[in-house]
Amino acid sequence: MAHTVNRYKADIREFHFVLFEQFKIQELFGKAPFDDWSEEVAVAIIDEVHRFGTEVLGPLNAVGDEQGCRLENGQVLTPDGFKEAWQKMYEAGFKSLSISPEFGGQGAPTGLSAITTELSSGPNTAFEMYPGLTIGAAELIEAFGTEEQREHYCGRMFGGTWGGTMCLTEAQAGSDVGEASTTAVKNADGSYAIKGSKIFISGGDQDLTENIIHMVLARTPGAPKGTKGLSLFIVPKHRTDAEGNVTGPNDVSVSAIEHKMGINGSSTCQLAFGDNDACIGYLLGTEETRGMRQMFQMMNYARVGVGLQGLAVASTAYLNALEYAKERKQGPSVRNFKSADAPRVPIIEHPDVRRMLLDMKARVEGIRALIAKGASHLDRANSLKHTGGSESEISYHEGQLELMTPLIKAYSSDQAFRICETAIQVHGGAGYTRDFPVEQYCRDSKIFSIYEGTNHIQALDLVARKLNLGGGQYAMALLQDIGKFVEKHQASEVFRKSIGKLSEAHGAVSSTAMQFMTWFQAGEMERVPLVANRFLKMMSEMVIGWLLLDAAMIACERQEALDQEHPDWSFYEGKKHAARYFALNVLPEVVASAETIKLGDRSPLDIPDAAFATV
């Protein structure tokens, strides 16, 4: 029997710190477009979403994992309890937060909705994919659909009556989306006949909603090859009348569902469109071959969403490991290691366990700050647009978000798997069993580095596109921001050494970026992908090292007003230790990575295929 108790843990104080003390979201409250928002409301929302996560979603996490989804008579059945949870969630308006007021939402700032996403993904990451993708699909229609399309689909999808999916992947078109061969041929009435098959479609079928709206990338006759020739179509599972009543099937069928390593509660479907030549789709908007551009605009948010999934799961893995380490007794303290009858101590007293815990803490909190920074740029750009901010300010914030997006997606998801692995290690053998949640977290988290563009695709996006965006001005602005921080704090008594390491990492990232330029100029293009992932990691760690130190400076200031008995004193002390640990244990690796890249090793390129193995 799977556990039906909640195992999700969150440190709510952390959210308040990130939101109000580090990124100061309250500066945007009370003016357009966030007029109705206040700190008090934000706090109340965080509490209520947390309660929903721990009371409703958390208890279904292991159930979803063990039961998985089933395909019966062409219909996918989700695990026990998912349908009730879905209904509860929409009844209570839990998915309206980030939605625009036009469709009954609250138009919340992204900084806040990012936290509520973490608080929903952490308890049950598989479940959260259904509403997550539904909102993504509806936002596509909201952004690019005709007035009629917006009216017909958005309200029903945002309200949870209908579900939604993103259908890009085909057997031959994974990372290479442009190879998609699903076709769309215009009918006399202006609709399109859709034919083809998609694989790996999350939520491709489920029993949670009356209807499912698939956003399908397909090619019209005569359209160019590659991504340029793709258009996006709205393809419902069931046909409906103008009032939204289901009138009959639309020739979309589930050929199979995948049996997976993790996120078993989320159905991953192989879908066949138009097997009987009776599948109708509607062009999103009015122009063909816009599909990839439309999809990309949404994909940026979706990528931040995957970063949040990674953070959410890693964070609860860390907090579960912490709890276990305080309770599990094993061995004497290292100070008494010679005495056989020394008292056995909780494993949190062992140096190596403390190292693992602090390593997880620093990474989790660093990634949270990285995502909060991205969200803050988006909110600030949005606020400036509504309050007559200057072009250059708006462009600065938008550029920083663009630059952060591949870091958020790839660094968070890579680290999430490793953090979960460390959490298992802290548990010892217990962590390898299903009695504890960390093994599921580890399995669930692996997908994050693969979907929504593999992490190598993110790294290529960073080095080939984002670094040079706006003539490289956004990357320069980032380096300048960090440079200024170093200058301001290099005399800090407590953090001199840490700031020094940040400064060295800053130098290492700058010089590696310059190195790329020379390779590009010398036509040695193939060297770049060889080191792109490593560079993404360097850059992420530089930014995170900076953000953690920034938090530590805030912590030092706030601590002055508190005595040691105050619970916040320990909270701030934790911020300082996380920053110092990261600066002195992780930032030196950034410098080492730059050295490694400078070696210019080509062996992965030079080794003949036949030399990899004799089989």
Added chain:
Amino acid sequence: MKILVAIKRVADPDNANKVKPTADKVDTTGLEWKPNPFDEYALETALRLTENGKNNKVRQGEVVVVTIGNKDTETQLRSALATGADRAIRVEAEDTDLDGRLVAAALKSVVDAEKPDLVLLGKQVVDGDSNSVGQMLAQLLDYPMATFAATIQEEADGRLLVGREVDGGVLSLRLTTPAIITVDLRVVAPTSVYSKHTDAGFKYSDGVRFAALPAIMKAKKKPLDVKALADLAPGKTNGSSYFRFEAPPARAAGVKVPDVATLVNKLATEAKAL
């Protein structure tokens, strides 16, 4: 039906380890606060009694929440308003200036002014656990009272059939309004409370409902009145004082027994529980 619900905030019981008892008071700096769970059940009960469970967007009555506390306690009132209460009243006071008698006296004045059909309270507050305010208030008002309610059914004529859990069974009381009820944990089970608008057999979600996120924003605009304690309980002061607080003794470590037989044996011989 018009219902008055009394609410008190308590230090989050999950963070009780942060409470540092000192000589004659509990140091509350930096604590997180939550509504008393039994008061949350009282609010849920009040909402169920003023709606048709099937169509709970339409209110069938009025719920007024009241607390006695400082400005910070408005957080708990706002949260009650977000959950569905219609109005709120805060009586300005510090916790340390209050005891059960004073609270009951102040609540009596609120009841006199508001004239609700029903006053709902939690059976006790999980900080002091004195279990007294409801009873004292009933005495002051001379109202019929049912304590430890586990079920409440509103009958066609407006009387309330209350099931009280007592040792060995359920004691049923029929109350004529205006009345006072203090509620126990099971009152928030799916079929515990029925207003006369709700179909028999309707099943609520177990527990206390969630505040809809849009409602959290709208709660800011619901009315919240502030009153002075001295106006409601003139001439009355806190009659209790505390001598000393002590942390409970730390629990001794448990033992693992190899099998059920040993367990039964230990329970019988060592714990003398069998």
